[in-house]
Amino acid sequence: MDPLSITAAIVGITAPTVHCIRLLSEDIQKIVDAPETLKSLRNDLLSVDQALASLHTVSDEQWRSLGETVVSQSKAATASCAESCDRFRTALSRWTRHSEDGKLSLRDRTMVGFFKQGYVKSMSEQLHHCKITLSSVVCIATLHSSLQQTQITKEVMTKISRKEAEIAKSITATDKQLAEANAKLGALCLAKQAQDETEADRASAISQVAVEQTVLRESRTLLDELLSGIHTAAANARKDQAQVVNNFGSQNGGMQIGVLNGTMSGITFGKK
Template sequence: MDPFSITAGVVGIVAPTLHCVRRLVKDLQNIADAPDAVTALTNDLQSVGLALASVQAVTDSQWKSLGEAVTLQSKAAITSCKTSCERFKTSLDRWTRHSTDGTLSWRDRATLGVFRQGHIKSMSEQLQNCSITLTSVASIATLHSSLQQTQAAEEIKTMISTRETAVNDAIATTNDQSAEVASKLEALTLTEPDEGETETDQNSAIKQVAMEKKALGESRKVLEELLSVIQTAAVNARASQGPTVTFGNHNQGQQVGVNSGTISATFGVKG
């Protein structure tokens, strides 16, 4: 597959996803005296917006350095984010259908404040995971660019180690969330709707959690591919450093270990 077309595919999905996120943020901000869960969701959406903007800044050459697998999985993760935002907006419009001019009716406030807590929490968790994943993509892309420049060996190793730790932590968190979401989805499918909750509402909640599960799986694939990219970078960094020769405690004498390259030595006068 043409790498340029793959990159164009990612770039092509970022802009409409960012537009969808910003539109949903505006809708939520227009709700006067919104419940705390809605305010928290707004913050999560804004974080995703920043992450999407950072991914949008990744250049074609940086995508190429990350590889086809990371690029394709990133596109899938961003697409899931867009789909979830669109679905949530549809649900939000339904939940606030009795309200006007941004002021929640008592009925809609009860709906958002009580019956939709699980739905909103699931959406928030998905957005948080998406933000971490996309931020990781952008940071690793920047790392690759930095490795093309001349830097001290220790600085390179520190940069790689820091990114590797962050991605490993993100993978562990994603795995924990996946297990929780699987249990939540099973529980939702086995329970009857709460009092005041319609079958349509329950189906919507089930679809939201199922979408969260799917998105977590896609994020894990992105992170695992990023980890592979970092590990390869670490191997290349070590290989580029070449052999290290130590000249004893008093910096005198000649010491040669196993060496397959050219040794250049300068001998001074012993004081």
């Protein structure tokens, strides 16, 4: 991993992803009477846009502290997001092909069947999970910087413990989502095609859930790596914070204190 190019590489990947996100958001915005599910998707897109922007604040040094796995998985999550947005734009164009001037035709509005609903829901969940994962990367990077301080404050230790719990919770949620995605894919494969739905609708819905599975697995790996890293860093910080060292000179006349919490009394300085 080239330490001089990490941030530049991340920016190089996030830029086209942000472009894809904004194009999809604009496409949805043009549908003046869009269903609530599509309107909600725009909020998900905005959240991921903000999470991607926050990645640019992570320095090369912070990326190095997170490790190669976190860097590579962050790139993969970003690239997968762009791919999904492009695919969804194509599907959206197909779904609204009978509509004009931003108003859904009655035919298009009534064609939101099983495959389309599942597609939108899967896309929303993928975006939500991407936002949580990337935000965790930025938060852990900031905590790593805090742990490099000469003195670890109680506030920092509290933040570390809280983030450990949050990531562990995200891992549990990811496992649940992955199980749901597996079941969803099975249901889509077995479902009968509705009268007004095309084979392309079926194929795109199945493809989207397959992508969601991949993204969830990649996210699981990333979260595991983040949790492992913060466990190690936190353990070292707690050990350093608790350490107390007393070294006396050869004449039993000196005193050195590494870390002292509390007051001292009954101590005489000088030779005995």
